[in-house]
Amino acid sequence: MGFSSGISERQRRLGEELRRARDAAGLPALEIGRAIGVKGPAVSHIEAGRMGLNIDRLNIWLDLCNVTDPAYRAGLTVLSRSSGKGWWNGYRHHVVPSALDLAEFESNATSLDTYETLMIPGLLQTKGYSEVILGYSERKVEFRLRRQELLSGVNPPPLRAVIHEAALHMMFGGPTVMREQLDHLIEMSKQPNVTIQILPFDCTTYASSETPFMLISGPHARLGTVLLEHPHGSAFIGDPEAVATFDRKFDRLRSLALPPLSVATPSSSTARRDSLGLIQHVRYKVQGR
Template sequence: MGFRSGISERQRRLGEELRRVRDAAGRSALEIGQAIGVKGPAISHIEAGRMGLNIERLSIWLDLCGVTDPGYRAGLAAMSKSVRTGWWADFKPHVHPTALDLAEAEASATALDSYQTLLIPGLLQTKAYSEIIHDYAATKVQFRQQRQQLLTSENAPPFHVVIHEAALHMMYGGPTIMRDQLNHLVEVSGLPHVTIQILPFDCTSYSSTETSFVLMHGPHTRLDSVLLEHPHGSDFLGDPEDVAAFRRKFERIRGLALPPLSTTTPASSVHRDSWGLIQHIRYKIQGR
């Protein structure tokens, strides 16, 4: 087993999970190493994602640590067998490693929950909007468009997004681009697995909503992760307590947001919904 030249988020997370189950079982690195036939120091490299682990050794590791949950074992096995050979690999020289990790995570997710504050989520952006966001960097725009094919793929995961109203008022690229972007949100909301809600300005409750994030559901709840976006980049969180906190946060935010965008059930004069708010903003844009 040789050292990897680069460690993907999937590889890092697999190592983290192996360390977590070893610690929970009270097993030493020496015990695991002897059981799978490697020297003790190799265990630290495996748990750091610097070295891989074949299915046979993975199975022995999990058996020794008393891991019996079949769904969790299958999820770890899939992570161990997977290699970074998806479409995103072609973009490796052109985009940040976090973007590659995001595309790989999206491709294997069973569901996606997203909250965005000042931007339209990448999976829902028009090409013109993406060009503005990426300062017309053609390869980055192409990468984002390639990611968006996930939503129309045969096994597209459920995608639930809450967008703060502020993102709808940001005139990135000017009124025409934003009007087309809002029209696109309405169109995409027609997909059966896409749910779009708007968190309005006049929401009177606070739920720590200043940070954008994506909750990625794995093949098992223990393999869920969070992509936390901030001004200096993005970080993946896999600690169970952290992920649980963001699950609760998303449930809170979606409960505060307006009812989902729907073209079949428009807003009434009594109850507002996300469709009605977008229609109102589109009307204001047209008057500019």
């Protein structure tokens, strides 16, 4: 075991899960250290993500903490075995570390739930829209488009998106860019793994809907992660209670949003009260600009 040169969110998350297991079992770090054959502050370094843990030592740790759920153990094994290497490593010098962490989490996600307020979710953006949002940085735009390949690959994870109506009216890039973006939302909704809903302006129920976030489901319910967007950057949250809170919040937002886009039953009116009708209505107004 050696120190990691840079701690990824995956490494940090594995350490957090091991600490939670040890705390739940009421075991001191010294006892865990003796069992896995390490000395000094090594257990603290493992729990902080600064040191790795091979599979044999991981199993000893979990056995000692009486962690018996096979699916949960398998999920921790995936976290421990992962090298953290993937297509995203080629963009290490072009995007912020949290973007790399997000791409790594997405690569192992079993489902993705995202809520956006003033922008179209990154996984649903067109190239032209992304260029405006990312300041026409070629490599950053390329990185975002590579992330989107996840949705059309082999066994793609389900994506459920709730988008506030405000995002449809923000003219980022001008009318032409926005028309293409609105058309793209309709096209993406045709994919069986993509569900898009719009939270309308005239929603009369407050649902604490001002902060964008993404729920990333892992290989086990206890390994879900929330990516929380705020003005100072991005934060990953893995605390099970916090994840459950955001899961309930997303369900609430879905219940308040208009019915999902469905091109199987096209609207005969641009003002139809579903997500497709609202997008078509906004696109009609944009087209007149």
